[in-house]
Amino acid sequence: MKILVTGASGFLGYHIAEMLVEEGHEVFNFSRNHSEELDKIQVKTRRGNLANEREIREALKDIEAVFHVASKVGMWGKWEDFYQINTIGTQNLVDICQEVGIEKFVYTSTPSVVFGRDSIENGNEDIPYPKEFLSLYAKSKALAEEYVLKSNSDKFSVTAIRPHLIYGERDKNIIPRLVEAQSSGRLKSVGDRKNLVDIIYVENAAKAHIDAFKELCTSKKNAGQAYFIGQEKPVNLWQFIDQLLACKGLGPVKKSISLSKAYKIGAVIEFFLKSFRIFNIHPPMTRFVALQFGTSHYFSHEKAERDFGYSPKITIEESLKRLR
Numbered sequence: 001m002k003i004l005v006t007g008a009s010g011f012l013g014y015h016i017a018e019m020l021v022e023e024g025h026e027v028f029n030f031s032r033n034h035s036e037e038l039d040k041i042q043v044k045t046r047r048g049n050l051a052n053e054r055e056i057r058e059a060l061k062d063i064e065a066v067f068h069v070a071s072k073v074g075m076w077g078k079w080e081d082f083y084q085i086n087t088i089g090t091q092n093l094v095d096i097c098q099e100v101g102i103e104k105f106v107y108t109s110t111p112s113v114v115f116g117r118d119s120i121e122n123g124n125e126d127i128p129y130p131k132e133f134l135s136l137y138a139k140s141k142a143l144a145e146e147y148v149l150k151s152n153s154d155k156f157s158v159t160a161i162r163p164h165l166i167y168g169e170r171d172k173n174i175i176p177r178l179v180e181a182q183s184s185g186r187l188k189s190v191g192d193r194k195n196l197v198d199i200i201y202v203e204n205a206a207k208a209h210i211d212a213f214k215e216l217c218t219s220k221k222n223a224g225q226a227y228f229i230g231q232e233k234p235v236n237l238w239q240f241i242d243q244l245l246a247c248k249g250l251g252p253v254k255k256s257i258s259l260s261k262a263y264k265i266g267a268v269i270e271f272f273l274k275s276f277r278i279f280n281i282h283p284p285m286t287r288f289v290a291l292q293f294g295t296s297h298y299f300s301h302e303k304a305e306r307d308f309g310y311s312p313k314i315t316i317e318e319s320l321k322r323l324r
Contacts, residue, residue, distance in 0.1 A: 002026045004063045006050070006093070007070025008043055009035035011170055012108065012163070015206035016067055017043045023210070030059045031070060050089025056096050065104035065217075066097055067209060068148075071141065073173065075286050076270075078279045079136050086140035087147070094151050094158075102156070104216050106209055109145045109160040111198070111228055111299060112138035115288075119195070119295040125226055125303055134288040145226065152224030157216045160226040161209055164299065167244065168202030169322060177282075178241060179248050186284065191259040191294030193238045198230030198298040201319040204312040205229065208304065215308035227304040231312050234298035247323040259294035266290045 008017040008029035018041050020027045029038055029045040038045060048055025050070070060066075072085040090107070097105055114123070115138060116130030129146070133139035145160050152158045167174060181187035200208075208229045215222055242252035257265075266287040273283060304310035314322075 001064040002028070002062055003065045003067065004028045004030050004046070004059060005043075005067045005069060006030045009033065009038055009045075010069065011168070011172060012166055012202060012205055013067075013069040014038070014170065015168075015202050016069060016209050017041065019206050019210050020067075028059070028063065030056075050092055051084060053092055053096060056092055057100065060096060060100050060102065063102060065106075065213065066093065066102060067106045067108070067213070068093055069108045069209075071108070071144075072137070074137055074282070075135065075289050076273065076279065076281065076283050077136060079140075081279075082136045082140035083143075086137070087143045090144035091147050094148055098151065098156050104213065105148065105151075105156065105158040106213050106216070107145065107148045107158060107160045108209070109162045109226060110138065110141050111162045111164045111297065113142035113145055113162070115291075115297060117291060120297045120299065121196070122298065122300050123228070124300045125228065134286070134291065138288070149224055149226060154220070157220055157223035159212045159216055159223060161205075161212055162226060162228045162299075163200045163205040163208065164198035164228065164230045164297075166200055166202050166205050167323075168319070170202070175244055175248070178244060179250065182245055182250050182253065185255075187253050188255040188257045188262075189238045189241075189253050189293075190257055190262045190290055193236070193256070195237050195294060195296040196234040196298050197237045197240075197296065198228070198234050199240060199316070200230045201312065201314050201316070203314055204231065207313060208308075208310050211308045211310055212304075222307040225303070225307065227301075227307070227310070228299035229301055229304050229310055230299060231316050233316075234296075235316065237293070243320055244323070247320060259290060262290035262294060263287055 007013040034045045046059040114127040266285040
């Protein structure tokens with residue numbers, strides 16, 4: 001098939017595109033910039049952005065299926081930026097896909113769409129969106145996911161995949177920030193260091209997208225669904241962070257701060273940044289980050305196992321060997 005992957009030059013998008021090529025599909029990237037990395041795996045780029053409907057239509061010419069992976073990720077910023085890229089951009093893509101007759105659509109969501117203020121332990125897909133979001137990114141993704149799932153029909157089969165804390169060798173977000181913070185002596189554990197979280201190695205996350213896509217191609221009975229995916233088990237977050245740091249030659253996190261104090265500091269920082277309209281930085285703490293670092297959030301993957309046979313092919317142990 002001819003398949004468009006939005007954001008194929010990114011971390012997860014690259015692995016999805018690579019796997020699709022290996023399975024014999026003709027794959028196109030849709031993004032603002034061309035990537036030489038994609039040339040090496042025979043992925044062509046159709047330039048444009050999700051705010052431009054004309055560019056979306058041009059990118060979708062002759063395309064038979066779409067993996068929408070691209071999004072604006074961040075713990076801070078302007079609501080309008082998150083909303084325009086993640087929500088409106090997704091709505092534009094979904095609408096035009098239906099207009100031109102594309103029948104298969106796989107959306108990369110996030111477990112953050114159901115995260116409010118409380119821990120989530122072995123949660124499932126019945127958890128509703130929270131009434132209040134502490135993350136603009138999560139709010140924009142929830143609005144987008146809801147639109148995608150409601151667009152499912154006999155002529156337009158969709159699925160939403162919620163990978164949790166993706167990590168791997170090409171990661172330019174989580175691991176580099178942890179390494180930089182620890183190297184500068186700023187990284188502190190939050191809470192009692194007992195919280196459990198889901199993680200997922202990037203190749204497992206990509207494989208889950210491919211498996212869900214194959215299910216859409218063979219049956220419509222599971223279309224219109226969202227799925228949590230993760231590794232073979234949840235991990236102790238701070239023990240896992242110590243393992244990631246060790247892979248980069250750094251020692252464990254020894255400094256700590258209580259969850260309540262981290263949350264209060266995050267609230268003060270947010271108030272200051274909003275007051276002075278500072279949006280183009282990565283703050284050291286926010287309320288959402290405090291809760292992500294200090295509470296448990298892991299999920300059941302039984303629905304993905306049942307509906308499209310999901311299981312992580314690469315174990316946590318093997319993935320850490322690769323990182324080393």
